[in-house]
Amino acid sequence: MYVFRTFSAEETESLGEKLGSFLDPGDVLCLYGDLGAGKTVFARGVARGLGIENHVTSPTFTLINEYQGRLPLYHMDVFRLCSPQEMEDLGYEEYLYGSGVTLVEWADIVLQILPHERLDITIARSQEGDDSREITLAPLGDRYRRLVEELMAVVHPGH
Numbered sequence: 001m002y003v004f005r006t007f008s009a010e011e012t013e014s015l016g017e018k019l020g021s022f023l024d025p026g027d028v029l030c031l032y033g034d035l036g037a038g039k040t041v042f043a044r045g046v047a048r049g050l051g052i053e054n055h056v057t058s059p060t061f062t063l064i065n066e067y068q069g070r071l072p073l074y075h076m077d078v079f080r081l082c083s084p085q086e087m088e089d090l091g092y093e094e095y096l097y098g099s100g101v102t103l104v105e106w107a108d109i110v111l112q113i114l115p116h117e118r119l120d121i122t123i124a125r126s127q128e129g130d131d132s133r134e135i136t137l138a139p140l141g142d143r144y145r146r147l148v149e150e151l152m153a154v155v156h157p158g159h
C-alpha cells in the first residue's frame with residue numbers, strides 16, 4: 001500500500017497524469033471514495049497522462065465514456081448502475097480484458113466482476129474538511145506492483 005497526500009484538485013490531477021504516463025494496454029484502475037472525493041479529477045489526470053486532450057467528464061448517466069489517446073481510455077462510472085445485467089449489456093469484459101486502459105469509478109459496486117489483478121485507488125477527504133485528500137494505491141498482482149514502483153520513483157524519488 002502506498003499513500004499519497006494532495007492539497008488541491010490540481011495536485012490530484014497531476015498524480016493521475018503521472019500514473020497515466022506509465023500505463024500499458026489492458027491496465028485496470030479501480031477508484032473508490034465518496035461523492036466529491038476526487039475520482040473524476042484523478043481520472044482527468046490519467047486521461048491527460050495518456051495524451052487525451054478531450055475534457056473528461058463523469059459518465060454518471062452513460063456508464064462509460066471512451067477516449068482515444070496514446071491508448072484508448074474506457075472511463076466507467078457505475079454509481080447509477082441499476083442491475084448487474086446492465087454491465088453485461090455494456091459488454092464490460094471487452095473493456096476490462098481488452099487492450100485499452102479501463103478506469104472504473106465506484107468500483108466497490110461491481111467488485112465481483114473486477115479482474116483479480118488491478119490497481120485499487122482509494123481517495124479519502126480529510127477530517128478537517130479542507131482540500132487535502134489521502135490517496136491510497138493498493139496494487140494487486142506483479143504488473144501493478146511494478147507500475148506503482150514506477151510512479152513512486154517520479155513522485156517520491158529515493159523512497
Ligand code: ADP
Nearest residue numbers: 007008009012035036037038039040041131133
Ligand atoms: P468524485 O468523482 O469522487 O465524485 P469529483 O472528482 O467529481 O469527485 O470532485 C471532486 C471535487 O473536490 C472537485 O470539485 C474538486 O475541485 C474538489 N477538490 C478539492 N480538493 C481536491 C483534491 N485535493 N483532490 C481532488 N479534488 C479536490
Ligand code: MG
Nearest residue numbers: 039040058105
Ligand atoms: Mg466522479
